[in-house]
Amino acid sequence: MSSVYYYLPALLLLVSFALRVPGLVRHWRDPLVRSVGVVIPLGAVVFFFAAPPTVSEVNALTGVANFSAPLVYAVVTAGSAAVINLMLTWQGGPEERRRAAVLWCAGAYGTVIVALLALFALGDAPDERLQDFDTYYSTTPYLREMIVLYLVAHAAATAVLSVLCRRWAQEVTGLLRTGLVLIGAGGVLGLGYTVGKLLAVGARWTGHDWDGISTTVAPSLAALSSLLQCVGFALPAVGESLRRQSRQWSRYHRLGPLWEIIRAVVPYELVRIPPWSSLSRRHLRRTCDIRDGLRLLAPYLDTVAVADAPEPAAGPGALKGEAVAHAALVIAAFGSLNSSLNTRPGAAAGGGSVQSLIDSEDELVRLSDAVRVLAPRRGGPAAGHGRDGHGRDGHGRDGHGRDGHGPSAAPQKAVS
Incomplete structure (x- = not known):
């Protein structure tokens, strides 16, 4: 032999x-x-x-x-x-x-x-x-x-x-x-x-x-x-x-629409990460970006404001001038998500809180899905391709989700 x-x-x-x-x-x-x-x-x-x-x-x-x-x-x-x-x-x-x-x-x-x-x-x-x-x-x-x-x-x-x-x-x-x-x-x-x-x-x-x-x-x-x-x-x-890789990739891709909106809302630039970064690192960075942006919008998500959009506030931590419409889209998606929670059999009145939304990656994914559905209806940005790491504008966040210039104060006026 x-x-x-x-x-x-x-x-x-x-x-x-x-x-x-x-x-x-x-x-x-x-x-x-x-x-x-x-x-x-x-x-x-x-x-x-x-x-x-x-x-x-x-x-x-x-x-x-x-x-x-x-x-x-x-x-x-x-x-x-x-x-x-x-x-x-x-x-x-x-x-x-x-x-x-x-x-x-x-x-x-x-x-x-x-x-x-x-x-x-x-x-x-x-x-x-x-x-x-x-x-x-x-x-x-x-x-x-x-x-x-x-x-x-x-x-x-x-x-x-x-x-x-x-x-x-x-x-x-x-x-x-x-x-x-x-x-x-x-x-x-x-x-x-x-x-x-x-x-x-x-x-x-x-x-x-x-x-x-x-x-x-x-x-x-x-x-x-x-x-x-x-x-x-x-x-x-x-x-x-x-x-696990397939689930993580699916979540990463589904978070794309919300992440694109958050990038337009936050008043600070994001740190670059190498394009060859692992999927785990890119997913972590994307999730941290979204959570930071939602904390910035927390006062308005709590009330699901419906007032006319004001001028953006000035000063540190204020929204970008072009971000009002994007923020309104996130708020509308949050309202839609809360409505769907309230209509479920056995759901508690009041839906979910902003903190529970931020803490739960499943809820972040559902919010991103709502943004993707609402964006074409409201003439919002056609987000969702997740340009993170490949074909994006080069702005990202490090592995800890921070860039040293995070929001220092909440916006001072309601956003609709």
Whole structure:
């Protein structure tokens, strides 16, 4: 079997681990993060050390023929225990019960690893075998027991993994269920790997040669099993991250109309932010801009003024001269929003307060939607494209939402 089938999965697993390193450093105290941080590199180590060129090099460096065999068996066994530990941690449940199960698993598979090394030391394997160690030494005392012990331990781990995934998948939905199904499918393929190896070993015991199953079919199943399990473990987290990004982008875009109006209302310039700023930073800046502007208009939103628009007040904190119509649009939208709240079944009289509006991002989004609807009717600005960061006039706010020249006083006259 080509070495590519060993090194390629190892490379993919290492890349996957490298992408997780920042999160691993930030959240090292999280047991689930630590478990993932152990499973992925162990999988990469298994494929790397099982590759024939690596087997030959390790044997040469240690000066012990076939030293790679117990090394790979030990790493595979440790990986099996790590996968079960990951599933137990991921599933959660009572802390004492989970901890006891993890300790039992670590103790059992730690004992298996010690037994594997002891059996290899007791056996006699003078002829170096790069790919068919399992079948070549399947009838050698002590080595025979070592091979069977390793395969049985691996089969038990994959069986437990498949059962855990099947039970949990019946209780959940969505991407988590899909991920569990993929992990369970990987476990089934892992069982196929073990069965293939056992068939080849059993054939040698009966005088037959089925080595091709052990050297070609079984490693292929192992590679595919690891791939499915990696995708299964990653899918729920990646899917949830994409959902969060999608929700944040939707909110950011929907806040655009209100943000454009606020930019025309506030009497001070906004600080630039780089166009390559992250979505989170741009969303934070936009939300802070809107809240600062609404605080400036708070006296008029509280009364939902309907008087004729006066001349803008002069002095620090006063509205821009061209901002009266924009402010009136925000006030009208706030009035429309309050009316809709009052017409809902069970709504309290009086609708929502300005402070509750400012504190709730959901309400800010609804107010922005109202501005977008009212703007064409009142001949207001066609806002809503959210030029923040891309195609805008270059004015923005820093990551804290302040520029050092915020409104120092409320406008002194009512705005309609």
